[in-house]
Amino acid sequence: ISPLAPLVISFLHPFLSPSSLLAEPQIIQYLLTSQFANISSAEVSSMALIGDIPILTLDSANWSIHFYWPWVSQAAAESDVEKLMSQYKIGLRNFIRFVHEIVQQTEEHYPLVVQFRAGCVLYPNTTSQGFLNVGWRGKDLVAFEVDKQHWEAQQPSQVAELVSKSLNKNKSVRVLLKLAPRLCSHSPELPVATVFTRSPRLDQLLLVCHVTGFYPRPISVAWLRDGQEVPPGPVLNSSPILPKADLTHQLCSVLAVAPRDGHSYVCRVRHQSLGTRRIALDFTHAASTIGIIVAVLLLLATASAGVFWWWKHR
Numbered sequence: 604i605s606p607l608a609p610l611v612i613s614f615l616h617p618f619l620s621p622s623s624l625l626a627e628p629q630i631i632q633y634l635l636t637s638q639f640a641n642i643s644s645a646e647v648s649s650m651a652l653i654g655d656i657p658i659l660t661l662d663s664a665n666w667s668i669h670f671y672w673p674w675v676s677q678a679a680a681e682s683d684v685e686k687l688m689s690q691y692k693i694g695l696r697n698f699i700r701f702v703h704e705i706v707q708q709t710e711e712h713y714p715l716v717v718q719f720r721a722g723c724v725l726y727p728n729t730t731s732q733g734f735l736n737v738g739w740r741g742k743d744l745v746a747f748e749v750d751k752q753h754w755e756a757q758q759p760s761q762v763a764e765l766v767s768k769s770l771n772k773n774k775s776v777r778v779l780l781k782l783a784p785r786l787c788s789h790s791p792e793l794p795v796a797t798v799f800t801r802s803p804r805l806d807q808l809l810l811v812c813h814v815t816g817f818y819p820r821p822i823s824v825a826w827l828r829d830g831q832e833v834p835p836g837p838v839l840n841s842s843p844i845l846p847k848a849d850l851t852h853q854l855c856s857v858l859a860v861a862p863r864d865g866h867s868y869v870c871r872v873r874h875q876s877l878g879t880r881r882i883a884l885d886f887t888h889a890a891s892t893i894g895i896i897v898a899v900l901l902l903l904a905t906a907s908a909g910v911f912w913w914w915k916h917r
């Protein structure tokens with residue numbers, strides 16, 4: 604089972620209102636209903652919702668996705684949606700095969716309706732709670748206990764036993780569920796920035812600022828020449844903001860300069876997770892500057908610990 608949750612949430616999270624604006628819990632969820640008429644048939648329909656607003660649906664005839672809002676399709680277009688969709692379709696096929704296998708192994712019979720519900724409740728206090736349930740013939744069958752990281756039967760039946768046992772053993776389901784805390788978290792993640800140089804030609808130096816691991820998606824990355832922001836133009840090249848497997852984001856900003864042109868260059872990063880602070884990396888001294896800052900911080904920490912110890916044992 605490969606629910607659409609990663610797709611939906613990675614696209615939609617940046618568009619959700621900040622938690623401070625949420626007066627009441629907000630539910631993001633993905634619903635799937637599948638009807639199995641006989642051993643050779645399965646019809647799947649699914650949709651994703653924020654609250655009660657539909658965001659996207661799956662066309663049951665050709666498994667294509669219909670986006671309800673232009674900003675969703677735009678976000679989808681900017682992300683690696685093709686890859687996610689092919690993984691999603693593989694997941695759907697596995698899910699259908701899984702249900703047919705379960706019917707073979709138990710005393711179950713067709714026709715049969717299986718439902719799947721996955722999502723997050725986002726609370727105004729910025730905490731969140733994930734949920735993942737499977738329904739069978741309109742009744743709760745199994746549920747994923749997030750705290751225990753374990754599927755549990757929700758009814759005393761052979762099919763509930765078997766399904767929870769197979770899901771607990773299934774490697775790809777486990778891998779997917781490792782993402783769950785990230786999916787449901789709406790706390791910002793700090794960007795990590797590195798700068799380095801490339802010289803494709805003798806008369807040109809490329810200054811690369813690579814920023815990764817940040818969440819949510821909006822970010823500002825700029826190159827400063829002698830303290831002044833370099834305006835957009837042919838010498839400045841930025842990659843799109845790309846999603847990573849852990850649902851954080853990354854991008855590269857590349858500035859072309861002449862070698863030893865006498866200017867100073869700084870990559871500046873602003874992001875929600877940094878608050879009013881910013882990351883500023885001087886490309887010439889990048890490694891040593893960070894090294895010095897870390898060393899000074901360690902020294903301060905050691906010194907204050909020492910002072911505190913001395914004061915306590917005076």
Ligand SMILES: *[C@@H]1O[C@H](CO)[C@@H](O)[C@H](O)[C@H]1NC(C)=O
Nearest residue numbers: 639640641642643644645646
């Ligand atoms: C299985 O169900 C589908 C959909 O109801 C139907 O079109 C098909 O003929 C059925 N196949 C068999 C082998 O009964």
Ligand SMILES: *[C@@H]1O[C@H](CO)[C@@H](O)[C@H](O)[C@H]1NC(C)=O
Nearest residue numbers: 662663664665666667668669
């Ligand atoms: C899928 O089917 C719907 C109609 O059911 C159609 O509007 C849509 O264009 C189709 N998509 C693709 C990719 O074939």
Ligand SMILES: *[C@@H]1O[C@H](CO)[C@@H](O)[C@H](O)[C@H]1NC(C)=O
Nearest residue numbers: 628726727728729730731732
């Ligand atoms: C946040 O709110 C939820 C729902 O009201 C509550 O269950 C949870 O304990 C709260 N968490 C914190 C850290 O306050």
